[in-house]
Amino acid sequence: AQSVTQLGSHVSVSEGALVLLRCNYSSSVPPYLFWYVQYPNQGLQLLLKYTTGATLVKGINGFEAEFKKSETSFHLTKPSAHMSDAAEYFCAVTAPDKLVFGAGTILRVKS
Amino acid sequence: GAGVSQSPSNKVTEKGKDVELRCDPISGHTALYWYRQSLGQGLEFLIYFQGNSAPDKSGLPSDRFSAERTGGSVSTLTIQRTQQEDSAVYLCASSVGQGRHEQYFGPGTRLTVT
Numbered sequence: 001a002q003s004v005t006q007l008g009s010h011v012s013v014s015e016g017a018l019v020l021l022r023c024n025y026s027s028s029v030p031p032y033l034f035w036y037v038q039y040p041n042q043g044l045q046l047l048l049k050y051t052t053g054a055t056l057v058k059g060i061n062g063f064e065a066e067f068k069k070s071e072t073s074f075h076l077t078k079p080s081a082h083m084s085d086a087a088e089y090f091c092a093v094t095a096p097d098k099l100v101f102g103a104g105t106i107l108r109v110k111s
Numbered sequence: 112g113a114g115v116s117q118s119p120s121n122k123v124t125e126k127g128k129d130v131e132l133r134c135d136p137i138s139g140h141t142a143l144y145w146y147r148q149s150l151g152q153g154l155e156f157l158i159y160f161q162g163n164s165a166p167d168k169s170g171l172p173s174d175r176f177s178a179e180r181t182g183g184s185v186s187t188l189t190i191q192r193t194q195q196e197d198s199a200v201y202l203c204a205s206s207v208g209q210g211r212h213e214q215y216f217g218p219g220t221r222l223t224v225t
Contacts, residue, residue: 032211043115043202043216051211090154097167097209098144101154 002027002095006102014110019063019078021105023091026072032094033074035065038104039087047089050074061085081109113137115217117203123223124193132188132220136205143186144206144214145178149199157201160186161209193224 007022025031032051036044048059055067061084065076074091086109092099116135124130136143145157156170160180171177175194180186190197200221204214 034213036216041218043218044204045216046213049211049213094210097142097161098156098159098170099146099154099214100156103153 002031002093002100004091004093004100004102006089006091006105008105009103010106010108012108012110013081015083016080019076019081019085019107021076021089021091021107023065023074023076023102024072025074025091025093027093027095029096033065033067034092034094034099035059035063035074035076036090036092037087038090044090047076081107083109083111085109115203115205115215117201117217117220119220120218121221121223123225126195126224127192129189129191130193130222132190132201132203132222134186134188134203134205134217136184136186136203137215138184140205140207140215141183142206142209142212142214143180144204145186145188146202146204147199148202148219152199154202157188159209190222193222195224198222198224 003026005024034049035047048057050067058064063078088104088106091102118133143160147155158168175191178188200219202219204216206212206214
């Protein structure tokens, strides 16, 4: 069965600092992986996805993630945090006709 | 274009009452999903539709929960005899297909059972 583990329920960074949100997955088949962001009282918005091909995936708002099969990881990064990045971030894997989500990581950006 | 819409945005109901939650997917999306988001359980899959059929309803927590989709479009999630543990945000998503296709989420319906 597919599963997702997000390390760190809360991450705090200073504005302008590197953002790193960790995601590890378990899948019995080649995975399709997604990162979603959720702002307060809103639905989920897709940041980026990995299906096949290039393992470094670029998304919206300057975020990117790298699929590492050997490490079963799909960590999300952004070189320079902005105040508007404060939100909850979810990593998800297809299983296969639905999404299985991690528990989420709340990102706090300090000025 | 129009995204996924859900109604109502908020619903407060008394324990034991029935509620209906509605989802309007993006036009042309054949796949439709319901998820539940709660503090203790995170984001949980409830049911998935392909067209009007539900190949996977494995996430429905009890027989008090049911869902239907008509015309390959609008879906309704019905909860009968609501309990306090049903309080959560119910999210609907749609997609052009399953698997590698991204799901587009609506804003959710916040259900509070008193």
